[in-house]
Amino acid sequence: xxxxxxxxxxxxxxxxxxxxxxxxxxxxxxxxxxxxxxxxxxxxxxxxxxxxxxxxxxxxxxxxxxxxxxxxxxxxxxxxxxxxxxxxxxxxxxxxxxxxxxxxxxxxxxxxxxxxxxxxxxxxxxxxxxxxxxxxxxxxxxxxxxxxxxxxxxxxxxxxxxxxxxxxxxxxxxxxxxxxxxxxxxxxxxxxxxxxxxxxxxxxxxxxxxxxxxxxxxxxxxxxxxxxxxxxxxxxxxxxxxxxxxxxxxxxxxxxxxxxxxxxxxxxxxxxxxxxxxxxxxxxxxxxxxxxxxxxxxxxxxxxxxxxxxxxxxxxxxxxxxxxxxxxxxxxxxxxxxxxxxxxxxxxxxxxxxxxxxxxxxxx
Numbered sequence: 001x002x003x004x005x006x007x008x009x010x011x012x013x014x015x016x017x018x019x020x021x022x023x024x025x026x027x028x029x030x031x032x033x034x035x036x037x038x039x040x041x042x043x044x045x046x047x048x049x050x051x052x053x054x055x056x057x058x059x060x061x062x063x064x065x066x067x068x069x070x071x072x073x074x075x076x077x078x079x080x081x082x083x084x085x086x087x088x089x090x091x092x093x094x095x096x097x098x099x100x101x102x103x104x105x106x107x108x109x110x111x112x113x114x115x116x117x118x119x120x121x122x123x124x125x126x127x128x129x130x131x132x133x134x135x136x137x138x139x140x141x142x143x144x145x146x147x148x149x150x151x152x153x154x155x156x157x158x159x160x161x162x163x164x165x166x167x168x169x170x171x172x173x174x175x176x177x178x179x180x181x182x183x184x185x186x187x188x189x190x191x192x193x194x195x196x197x198x199x200x201x202x203x204x205x206x207x208x209x210x211x212x213x214x215x216x217x218x219x220x221x222x223x224x225x226x227x228x229x230x231x232x233x234x235x236x237x238x239x240x241x242x243x244x245x246x247x248x249x250x251x252x253x254x255x256x257x258x259x260x261x262x263x264x265x266x267x268x269x270x271x272x273x274x275x276x277x278x279x280x281x282x283x284x285x286x287x288x289x290x291x292x293x294x295x296x297x298x299x300x301x302x303x304x305x306x307x308x309x310x311x312x313x314x315x316x317x318x319x320x321x322x323x324x325x326x327x328x329x330x331x332x333x334x335x336x337x338x339x340x341x342x343x344x345x346x347x348x349x350x351x352x353x354x355x356x357x358x359x360x361x362x363x364x
Contacts, residue, residue: 113201269313
């Protein structure tokens with residue numbers, strides 16, 4: 001198998017939509033439609049043949065505004081009961097083209113291991129049903145994320161398992177007008193787990209270190225960080241929606257060096273998917289993990305207890321905090337970092353309380 005190509009960051013040209021012919025009924029209503037001579041009332045001119053989709057269309061998905069693809073309109077009709085010609089052919093051809101590129105290594109990844117094609121066509125397609133149907137995520141304030149250039153999204157972390165990171169990644173990509181991709185900073189434990197390590201790299205995640213984060217921001221990427229870390233995701237259910245310590249403000253220093261704005265983000269709904277009522281520290285030490293959660297269903301129901309509760313989620317992006325106006329030495333000022341860290345934390349906490357007051361129910 002050929003080696004995958006490594007390319008620098010940058011926007012790739014998007015595939016244009018294939019032109020769709022007018023149906024006979026639509027053409028009949030068009031006053032400008034040409035009529036054939038020699039017949040009373042004039043007959044409609046023949047409908048031109050449908051153009052075939054580009055060869056590089058993958059899985060029959062065409063890009064829409066906002067970056068999210070939509071399945072080819074297989075069920076649309078030109079006349080009553082007549083499916084659109086070539087719909088399934090395009091889907092099959094696109095799927096075979098995708099498989100050929102994966103088998104031959106004719107696809108591109110960056111130096112961090114990010115595989116945009118695999119993420120968009122496979123990984124995001126697997127996450128999206130959970131995002132839309134199971135957690136029914138509602139997104140607010142996505143316009144606060146810049147349309148271009150680097151930005152650092154700082155969010156609260158919760159839920160016992162880090163599903164909030166995946167939902168946040170989907171929310172940015174599917175709702176932002178520019179269809180931007182979120183590059184999450186993950187703990188080193190993620191990259192020590194088999195299978196999870198490879199999938200995390202392919203999805204664009206990278207190690208939570210200042211060097212990688214600053215490099216991504218300088219290249220104009222949207223980077224996501226959850227400063228609470230394991231303290232937030234592993235906190236007991238009694239402390240839900242109470243933000244834990246945000247560390248030493250390393251994310252603020254990174255944003256200052258890159259001159260990227262900080263976008264606070266509040267996530268409501270993740271706290272209740274696995275109500276953590278206990279923590280077996282002995283098992284956690286044996287397994288080498290930060291905590292071993294005990295919930296009302298796990299481990300009592302076995303694998304069934306690992307199914308999250310179908311809570312209703314809300315993700316809100318707050319007003320960005322600019323950092324470009326600070327001098328270069330500001331990243332070394334501990335008081336400035338402390339003040340900005342506290343400002344971001346307070347804004348997230350205030351928004352969490354506001355969203356909780358507005359919420360009708362945990363599940364609706």
